[in-house]
Amino acid sequence: MDKLEQYAFDSKQIIKQTSSITSKGSTVLEVTQTSEKIDHQQTNGETIIATKQQVAVPVQPSLSKKQKKIKDIEDLINRLREPREPDQDECCGNGCTPCVFDTYYDRLGEYQDKKDDYQSKLLDYEEMSESEFE
Secondary structure (H helix, E strand, O other): OOHHHHHHHHHHHHHHHHHHHHHHOOOOEEOOOOOEEEEEEEEOOEEEEEEEOOOOEEOOOOOOHHHHHHHHHHHHHHHOOOOOOOOHHHOOOOOOOOOHHHHHHHHHHHHHHHHHHHHHHHHHHHHOOHHHHO
């Protein structure tokens, strides 16, 4: 098998592998096939042309700046964790400073403030036009 035949064989194998990947549907793939003349050989009046082909490559769907900002805020909201309320038996009832309930209510207030702030930003971003993010 000469170099030209080997190249053609290798190209077919790559395309077969690519076809099996795209049929599984597990990854977003962009399949592009372009041909360009890279070599030719004259033999007995025949011209043999080898072509170079581009095949599937994984791609991420691109998000607009607005979509990215909205996604970032949604991620922040999803990462917020409401503080756990202490059980009654965790408080000694002696008026300690700080009481476990005082600490809980402080953290609950901080949590609610952050959540409200993120939700307000989210609403602002959703109402903005795409051009305002440029």
